[in-house]
Amino acid sequence: MKEMVCIVCPRGCRLKVDEATLEVTGNTCPRGAEYGRNEVTRPMRTVTGSVAITGGIHPRLAVRTDRAVPKEKMFDIMNVLHGFTACAPVKRGEVLIADVCGTGANVISSRDM
């Protein structure tokens, strides 16, 4: 039995996951059950960060992956972000890097700039 705090929403339910049967208890929504199962099989996280931008009102542009990616890929994705420079104008939601690190997730802009 693995105990964890659900990170799906600010409520922070205390989950218990049976590693053999993948049964989740303590959740108050179906997304919590899915989080609990993933967490013992393949933990997933959304990566947020920033990239350099030229021609914007600030030197950095906030970005994120458009879906959760395997947790062990987080630092690989950060390395890709470090090597990337965006060019203003950029729209909120615009795809900047497609299929980052082969995860199937895109890196999108978090804002207009």
Add this chain to the structure above:
Amino acid sequence: MTYCDIAVIGAGPAGLAAAAAAREAGAGNIIIIERDKEPGGILNQCIHNGFGLHRFGEELSGPEYAGRYIDMIGGEGIELRLGTMALDISPEPEPGEGGIRRKTVYVVSEARGFEQISASAVVLAMGCRERNRGPIFVPGDRGSGVFSAGSAQRYLNIEGYLVGKRVVILGSGDIGLIMARRMTLEGATVLAVAEIMPYTNGLSRNVAQCLDDFGIPLYLSHTVTNVIGSGRIEGVVISQVDEKMQPIPGTEKHFDCDTLLLSVGLVPENELTRAAGITIDPRTNGAKVNEDMQTSLEGVFACGNVLHVHDLVDYVSAESERAGRAAAEYLLKGAAAKGEERIIENGANVGYTVPQRFDPERISKSLEIFFRVRKKIRAGEITVYSEGEKIAGFKREFLAPAEMQKISIPKVLLDRAKGDLTVSAEEIAEVN
């Protein structure tokens, strides 16, 4: 003199939501005064995700959440004045046309110089700022490398500077936890997070995803007892504290580090409010308000972190929309006929409530009350009493000071109250 219907001070999440809601409720000529060069407030530097689950039903980053509200204030009827600082608010001595007591807001900007803006209603949405080293008496040398967590966040996420390589964080508020993860992802080593209380002040999920994910140790009941280094700091000492929060000799731990981040609380920024003579609640450090978010000064409303510090922007938006609608109503109908005002008192384990007073005649469906408990309670009941009689009870599995609570008392139950209300959080069983 510029004339407008509503002056909103601050274009962060509270000001944007209030302006959008006021326009929707029929106000036409709204000016938002913002000292920064862009709208969005602190959300622009909160680039992590987790915003908007309540409000939009999806998980957004801070800039995305702000972006949606910036879109909402576009178009006719709302003018955004950037780079403009509000200096003072002064009310007319007497109500004028339509029973409205106008206010003059004094502002200054590089583009237009000094100006006076006359408004029928004012919405205070100035937000809050971080508590820094002074008020918490961090001992030790005065070297460089001590930052508030929010300043480090701005340097990193907006300006592109990582403020240090080896970091100790004092305080486990959400900003500190978020910065522990953020600096780790950017290549720094976060050696420790020290929290003087026996529990964390951030959301549990932030402890899980910001500290546990990266193996960052959290020292509860610990505080910083020395900072070493006269140029750039070279080390930080933390010690365990006893029940009276006094450091226990012999428990010192030394960390070689170049940076100390402080995440030790937020203080509503109420200089304008105080100067205007508006009554402040010492428990929230914000204005005292009624169910419409109206302050003690008629036609002046307050919302968001300037009123009380929130954990979730979604609640800021909801509260600010209420303030915006009420400001529009004041404008269109004048001051509401004053009914009998009732006080909401803090009972057992309740630190404060917002609102602090209400007029039962003006509640159409339900009365929403936000509050914080004083200690952690597992399995508790939030009770509402009026003159010794229980009028409502709400069971909660878990209550913590770090998590703002909300109850909604339906009008049918509220009508049973014969006088003031007392809100308490009673424990059925307690932990820690």
